[in-house]
Amino acid sequence: MKVVLQNLTKIFPSRNKRSNEEVVAVNSFNFEIPDGKLIGLLGPSGCGKSTTLYMISGLLKPSSGKIFFGDDDVTELSTENRGIGLVFQNYALYPHMTVKQNIMFPLENLKGADRPTKEQMLERAYEAARLVQIDQLLDRKPSELSGGQQQRVAIARALVKMPRVLLLDEPLSNLDARLRLQTREEIRRIQKETGITTIFVTHDQEEAMSISDLIVVMKSGLVQQIGKPQDVYDNPANLFVARFLGTPPINVFNGRVQAGKVYIGDAAVLEAAGVPDQEVYIGVRPEGFNVAEDGPLVCQLRDIEVMGHATSFLSSHEASINPVIRTLKDADRHITVEGDTIRYSLKPHKTFLFRHDDAAERIECEVK
Amino acid sequence: MVESKQQWKAWLYLAPAIVLLLVFTVWPIINTVAMAFMEDYSGLANIGGETSFRVGLGNFTKVAQNADFQSALRNTMLLCLITVPVSTVLALLIAVALHAIKPLQKALQTIFFLPYVTNSIAIGMVFAAMFNVIGSVGTRRPLISSYGIINDVIRFFGGNWVNWINSGSDYWANMFVLIVYIVWNALPFKILILLGGLTSINKQYYEAAKVDSTPRWRVLWRITVPLLSPMLAYVIITGFIAGFKEYTSIVGIYGESMGPVHAPHRLNTMVGLIYDSLASNNQGRASAAALILFGIILVVTLINLWVSKKRVHY
Structure with missing residues (x-):
């Protein structure tokens, strides 16, 4: 499923009623995300990358502009009806449910002809768990899992209903350095195996460079450069991009x-x-x-x-x-x-x- | 560990509270237990210098065999079993609704909390006035000057007026009024606790549920209720304890006769019975009844805790 962003803009009204200082979080973002690719939205905090992600998810309404999934205009569609999978920064696993119940939860919400039987649900939950390699942990509660394991459960929960688009909000920021390295390879592998168009947000340029097919570098709501990681590194469009990419x-x-x-x-x-x-x-x-x-x-x-x-x-x-x-x-x-x-x-x-x-x-x- | 040098200071700071507790809580408890086993003991007889009593379980058997006790126990149980679930469910729904709205939230919160800061006897009298029928109610051809607000509403919608609390009224009509009053009176505290619990639930759970297109009732039942379960357990346990101690509500509506004119004591509760025994100078029986009530509350609370251990998450 390709995702098209047309002049996508988000303006947050001023908190203070007296001053009219609006915050332009995202400023006319145009981009066609090709089908089945892994896209990294990259930039320093406050650059509008998470806002963009949440607009694609439908949890935030754009101030103007349009979003298409394939040829469908989903701009006015509510989150419930977009068929996306979203992995939150803090995972948002339901603490009172076991891993299995967490993964099955999205399937139990399906209605009518889409609703699988109990056996099919279990089968799909196992399948998703195997994909992220947590099939031995199905009866645990989230509190009994490590950060990396929780992360995998969150991905399994997002994948189990076969979303049209998978969105990941700072997926690695809560993991330690070694786990981060391992998990980002996992994300790359899972994305390749499922072929689901995946968009993830990060402020870590190394993370974005290492696994993305395309990276989008943003700053203060404006897209600075879009391209393959190596191309952007070798041909930065401006000093900001040049400074943001590369360690040291x-x-x-x-x-x-x-x-x-x-x-x-x-x-x-x-x-x-x-x-x-x-x-x-x-x-x-x-x-x-x-x-x-x-x-x-x-x-x-x-x-x-x-x-x-x-x-x-x-x-x-x-x-x-x-x-x-x-x-x-x-x-x-x-x-x-x-x-x-x-x-x-x-x-x-x-x-x-x-x-x-x-x-x-x-x-x-x-x-x- | 506090150093021994410092310990006397700690005790000094605690002393006022400890002294008060010893005098007004611990000593009465010990006395209650002791008196419950003293048969034919009268506090008044003490003044004359004559104290004669036997030690035994007589007070307990007398209380248990008393018809008043049985009806009081039944009334108390009924009130608990009906008002606690009803008020908890209502409080949950109101709290969730209050939490969901933005405009007027603070104003509505205040309105819902008002009963909590109002004197319950005064509220009882207002309730009595709302349900009161003024006129000759019990006669064959009643001559009525006012049916009361509630009956006026019923009549407005074409229903028949009900004799709620006056002479000749039905037991269940009496109970209904009592239940409405108790539920209404119990709501604010429960709403407050549950609303506090709701605001502490991470919003991301609801966003996650939204992404997974979860229907509303399922969000309430599968996410909100489990995540609120510690608060719900607290509200239910304290609700039962308060329910078993129900007394002022009945005095507020029906006066000290604890029932409508033609059937005094019909709505008496355990605590009412204890006061009655004290008023008739029978401290032994009052103590025995108090201990029985304590035992019941203890058992019910243990059951509550046992259930909540299985149901309450984290």
Whole structure:
């Protein structure tokens, strides 16, 4: 089932009656979510990603715009009739029911010809439980389960009625780091096995990048960029997207373009032919630095962090906007640095130029 | 552990409460138990310096064989068994409805809570006035100047007027008035407790139910009631305890005769009987009746707790 969002907008009226400060939580969101894909809505808190999800679920009514499931306009349809599955951030498992009762609950609500027999319900509940691998826990109460197990029960409950669209609100935020890694692979596997169009919300860019077919980066109600995770990472539309994606984050410098050359401070680091002279932000991914004895960018070395699979150099430069410049090197290439300065040359395809204004749009050009 | 040096301080702070409890609660309880086993004991005889009594179970057998006791026990049981379930179900429905509406919620909450802060004797008198028929009711050709508000309403809709509480009235008519009064009087406290319980239920359960297209009655029965079960258990247990101690409501409507003019004592309850025994200077029997009432309340509460253990979640 493809999901189409047309000029979807949500405006929350001002809390304070005197001031007329409305909050535009989502601002004309246009997107066609292809059938059977896993979509990650990504952004910092307050960017409107959860609001978008709840509008798709029907629990929130859009201020304007339309939502289509396939060719059906569901904008005016209430949640009950949308046929969606929703996994809440805190799972919202009914505490007084066993796992089995929780999973069967949506089926027991079905009416008329849709209503399966008791045996079919049990069969489907077992099937959903097997899919998320909790079939040994069916007679437990939610309070007797770990966070990860509760999460799976919540997914099973959302899947058991075969929803047209599966929505997940910050599905991993209540799990510890290791479980998060495991569960996100689970979500990917379950989504692939069922083929249900799935939309999930997260503020964790790594989470979104690792499992999504497409990611939507949002900021203050506006969609910043939509694309495949790697494409968005490699071609950020603006400085916000560039900074939001990637750990460690991108290094940003104040710089300028003069006569086709890119300067950080007085050092001409790269060439950007055809770009008019102007002040720019220069973003360089942590893996975009080469340590070179004659490199043009001279930084003060602060520290070296050894992480096993990689080594990271912490250095500083007066033009850097980040307090620390963090660069990554594979551990198998052994680099020794002497003294307290380190010199870098920059990889052109890991270096981006952005306009030096509030929007900080990317300057499309070929950096060499 | 509090250090021993500090302990006397703790006792000092507790002393006022402990002294009051000892004098007005513990001592009377001990006395009640003792007096229940003292046959032919009279508190008044004490003043004359003459105390003669035998120790035995005579008070209990006399109370149990007393016809008044049997009718009081039956009245009390009936009132409990009818008013507690009715008021609990009504309170639940009203609380859920109140919780669901936004406008006027606070105002309605106040209205529903008013009976709780009003004197129950005064309310009883108002109820009596509402059901009272003024005129010669019992005669063959009644001459009536006022039927009372309730009968006026019945007559407005074309029904026959009922002799609710006056001379010649039926036992069940009397009971009906009493039940309406007790249920109405019991509602505010129950609504308050249940409303408090409702506001503490996480809204996401209802959103989840909505996503799963759960019908309303099913949400109430499968989600709200189980999640409210601790409050419901509390409301039911305290309801039974209050029901077994029913007394003022009857005095409020029927006066101290505890019944309509032609049949005094017909609506007497256990507590009423205890007061009657005290009034007729029979402390022994009053104590025995009090202990029997205590035993009944204890058993019913234990049954309640046993049931709620199975039914109450978490």
